[in-house]
Amino acid sequence: MRSVLRPRRLAALLAAGVLVLGACGYDDTVVPSAEEEATAGGGGSGPSPVECDNPTQSYAPSDDRAAARAQLVNPGQLVVGVSADTLKLGSADPEDGFAIKGFDIDVAQAVADALGVTLRLRVISAAERIDLLGGDADGDGEAPEPQIDLVVRNMTMNCTRWSQIGFSAVYYNATQKVLVREDDVPAFEKDGLESLDGKRVCAPAGSTSIDNITEKQPDAVPVAAANHTGCLVKFQQGEVDAITGDDTVLAGLAAQDPYAVVPDQEKLTDEPYGVGANKDDVALIRFVNSVLEQRRSNGEWQRSYDRWLKPYLGDARPPAPSYGR
Incomplete structure (x- = not known):
């Protein structure tokens, strides 16, 4: 059963006009202000751009559940950074106890189910994604301890981010x-x-x-x-x-x-989305790729896309993965 952390600041957020259609924050994470989102970049001037041959290339899939679970921050839990105010990707449903739902959330839930652990969603800003995974967002050579296992928050894969964190194969070609x-x-x-x-x-x-x-x-x-x-x-x-x-x-x-x-x-x-992870958690990334493979082959990706995005974006098919790291 999914464990979703309840809002502490919902009233203040709604009063401030931060959220749309009842979207809200969960856990102790504060949903960023408009000013914070406008300057989101992880702090500082950030790292210099990095070049690579193929930023969408990830690690070959593996269904080694034990190895993947050994890399979780908290045993028995998969902590995933998500958005709660991006409608159709990750947003709170006011008609269902403000549970966070969407295309990205379906991906997170599938990984947790395959691992056999509880899914814990943590609302984060775009600026927090690298830091919370334990990546060097500022490019100063100092990386914090990871606080979350994965980020499933419409995150575009690029070469610079590969130098900071790791990614799954592409799960959506935005x-x-x-x-x-x-x-x-x-x-x-x-x-x-x-x-x-x-x-x-x-x-x-x-x-x-x-x-x-x-x-x-x-x-x-x-x-x-x-x-x-x-x-x-x-x-x-x-x-x-x-x-x-x-x-x-x-x-x-x-x-x-x-x-x-x-x-x-x-x-x-092109904005290829990947599931972000700590760069050292290769076993977890490989396991995520095995889950993405399954979702492509058994129709889960298509059903999720058709539910959340097709009414507004038209027909689409699952992206082809690229492996070789």
Whole structure:
């Protein structure tokens, strides 16, 4: 039976407008403020970019449960860092005791079930992901003790992060796309990014999303918000005409606004999601990969995708894994 830690600061969070559709924090972790999310980066100037041949390549799968369980921070528990306010990936359901649900949560639950341990969800910010896994987020050569076993929080795999932590094989191939109003869908599907000429496009401040849209459509007017929730507020108030970001995040925004649509379009960038782990926990990573293999082959991945993301993003198939580390 899943163990989910109950909220201590729900009332304060709702009053502050931090969460959408009843999403809430669990455990003792404080859901970050808008200012914290806008500057999320792990502190300091961060490590220098690292190059590698294939950032999506992981370790070959293994079903050695004992070896994987031996690497857990707390025996008998799988502690997983997740989001609680990213609708359709990981968000609290106010109609079910604020249990956190979504595509990412299905992955975490599957790993815990296969390990035969209790799943403990810990709400974390994007900035905390590397540190809580025991990675050197600042690039200063000092890594803290790990506090969690895995991160399943729409985390893009890249070479720099591989120098800090380890990853599973890709469990979802996200892409950066654009969300527009329903009335603007025909023009966008006909002309693509050209239809955004002179239009106000929102993305989180300091994000690669806002940089990418500026590069690919310099005639658009970039508008920054603290996070994607802030972008949705601006969109609903008529302050912006479109929002850009990972398609998974846009799916959650579209689910909250009947006039918001993610049209058929060419991707702006690739954002391959992997399950993050401490770089020394290779046995655990191999076990996670065996679970991901099973979910691809037995239809669990497809059922989860169809439930959470297909209504907003259309058809998709499980990503092919790459091994060889």
